Amino acid sequence: MNTSASHERLEADGASSAGRAPAVSAAVVEEFQARGVVVLRGAFREWVEPLRAGVAAVMADPSPFERTVRPDDGSPPFFQDYCNWNRIDEFRRFVFESPAGAVAATLMRSAHARFFHEHVLVKEPGTAVETPWHHDQPYYCVAGEKTVSLWIALDPVARETSVEYVGGSHRWGCTFRPTRFNGTDLFANDRTERVPDISARRGEFDLAGWAMEPGDAVAFSFLTLHGAPGNVSETVRRRAFSARFVGDDAVFRDLGGLGSPPFRDIALADGAPLSGPEFPVVFPPPAAR
Numbered sequence: 001m002n003t004s005a006s007h008e009r010l011e012a013d014g015a016s017s018a019g020r021a022p023a024v025s026a027a028v029v030e031e032f033q034a035r036g037v038v039v040l041r042g043a044f045r046e047w048v049e050p051l052r053a054g055v056a057a058v059m060a061d062p063s064p065f066e067r068t069v070r071p072d073d074g075s076p077p078f079f080q081d082y083c084n085w086n087r088i089d090e091f092r093r094f095v096f097e098s099p100a101g102a103v104a105a106t107l108m109r110s111a112h113a114r115f116f117h118e119h120v121l122v123k124e125p126g127t128a129v130e131t132p133w134h135h136d137q138p139y140y141c142v143a144g145e146k147t148v149s150l151w152i153a154l155d156p157v158a159r160e161t162s163v164e165y166v167g168g169s170h171r172w173g174c175t176f177r178p179t180r181f182n183g184t185d186l187f188a189n190d191r192t193e194r195v196p197d198i199s200a201r202r203g204e205f206d207l208a209g210w211a212m213e214p215g216d217a218v219a220f221s222f223l224t225l226h227g228a229p230g231n232v233s234e235t236v237r238r239r240a241f242s243a244r245f246v247g248d249d250a251v252f253r254d255l256g257g258l259g260s261p262p263f264r265d266i267a268l269a270d271g272a273p274l275s276g277p278e279f280p281v282v283f284p285p286p287a288a289r
């Protein structure tokens with residue numbers, strides 16, 4: 001567990017434009033760089049209501065990418081959908097008008113922040129569906145050192161329901177085989193190493209996780225291993241909006257449209273700098289460039 005409470009603080013200062021970020025202290029940046037994960041208290045409080053409205057809109061009209069896991073034990077589902085920012089007004093406003101891009105650029109120590117995609121994750125009260133331990137990098141058609149996801153809580157999240165992160169795993173120097181939730185291969189690939197059984201060896205790792213309030217966020221690298229239990233609450237939903245950014249070193253990795261998200265229509269060459277309307281630069285905002 002993270003004991004450095006001073007590193008947990010990031011209080012939103014009322015900033016609401018992409019050009020004006022809440023202060024992210026040097027200590028927070030250092031912790032993100034060293035541990036691969038840091039909690040940002042209250043950073044997106046004013047975005048909770050718009051994002052909840054966006055989540056409701058997606059759930060009412062999911063995209064073709066929607067994946068809802070319905071557990072065999074009959075407990076409630078785990079809803080997931082992604083890449084909806086361009087059709088859901090609240091999400092598009094978040095991408096371009098919230099301080100998320102500025103926060104991401106600061107944490108990544110990047111001259112700019114480019115939006116990669118967003119992911120909606122809703123664990124209904126009582127769902128038994130766990131999020132298996134994984135890291136996101138092997139699923140993605142992008143490579144680079146500068147990456148960050150902002151997992152924003154839209155409900156109160158108790159510690160026993162929270163996502164957990166393996167501190168320092170972003171520096172292990174390896175990526176693990178990308179699999180689906182059920183353990184089958186997502187696509188043919190030459191990675192043989194599987195994610196270690198973190199749950200069985202908890203004492204060996206620097207596990208980080210936090211009880212959260214709506215508007216708190218956890219920032220973590222695409223390489224940081226993470227996983228989550230089911231939603232042990234019988235009454236409180238666990239709605240989350242995970243916004244993903246890459247920095248100025250991002251290049252396209254051609255996965256033949258087989259990654260997750262698949263991004264089947266990208267015309268970039270393997271290794272080319274990531275660009276294009278699917279991945280807008282959101283910080284600095286256009287007026288400041």
Ligand SMILES: O=C(O)CCC(=O)C(=O)O
Pocket residue numbers: 119121131136149151163226227228240242
């Ligand atoms: O919300 C969860 O349970 C998992 C989140 C996750 O895997 C992610 O945001 O990359």
